Amino acid sequence: MSNYSLRPMEAPDKAEVIRMMRGFYASEAVHTNGSEEVFNNDVDACVSDNPFASGYVFTREDGSICGYSMLAHSYSTEYGRPAIWIEDLFIEEDARSKGLSDMLFNLVKQKYPDHVHRLEIEETNLRAIRTYKKNGFTTLPYAEMIREPEDK
Numbered sequence: 001m002s003n004y005s006l007r008p009m010e011a012p013d014k015a016e017v018i019r020m021m022r023g024f025y026a027s028e029a030v031h032t033n034g035s036e037e038v039f040n041n042d043v044d045a046c047v048s049d050n051p052f053a054s055g056y057v058f059t060r061e062d063g064s065i066c067g068y069s070m071l072a073h074s075y076s077t078e079y080g081r082p083a084i085w086i087e088d089l090f091i092e093e094d095a096r097s098k099g100l101s102d103m104l105f106n107l108v109k110q111k112y113p114d115h116v117h118r119l120e121i122e123e124t125n126l127r128a129i130r131t132y133k134k135n136g137f138t139t140l141p142y143a144e145m146i147r148e149p150e151d152k
Contacts, residue, residue, distance in 0.1 A: 004095065006103045009055030009068065011047045016065045017057065018043060024090040029122045042088075046070055056107070058091060058100045067091035069104050079116045084108055086119040089128075096127075105135040120144070 009017065018039045025034035046055025051073060058067035069089045076083040086108065091100050108117055119137065121129055 003061040004066070004098060004100055004103070005059050006056055006100070006107060007059065009043070009046045009057050009070075013057050013065060013068075014040075014043045014047070017055070017068045020065075020068055020090050020092070021088070024088060029125060029128075042070060056104065058095065058103070060095070066095040067100055071108070076116045076118075081114060081116055082112070083116040083118055084112045086117065089119070101131045102135060109136075 018036075021034060021039045021042070024030060025032065025039075042053070043055065044050075045053035053070060053072055055068060055070045057065045058069075060066050067090050070087045072085040072087050074083045074085060075081070086104070089101065089104065105117075117137070119132065121132065121139075123129075
């Protein structure tokens, strides 16, 4: 794990993060395929002073980016406290199983100790679920629904 690090996402990371987002959003881990507009908006939100989003990149020893994560900041009325949603967590295949997810979960736990930490799972991704459980996450007993805004 010492050959890898985690740092806040910066504007110069945009092209590389969007490249990874294209693959992540085309996978079975995400319900939608996203779009270039969504990818650009997400990265822009993460690297700006937007109070609702923050982003991080995983880097190799040589500084190259090998993964990213995006967090959404909200409030949970169910738990009566702020919430952090781990929206995206993507690590390139060659960097998986090296403790990078643990780095992110530890950062979230330290930086947001009084927040509820939430994430969505793809039930068939057993490897990810094991990692989440190892980091203290438990499965909630209900499904989530969505109503998206109508296109203008």
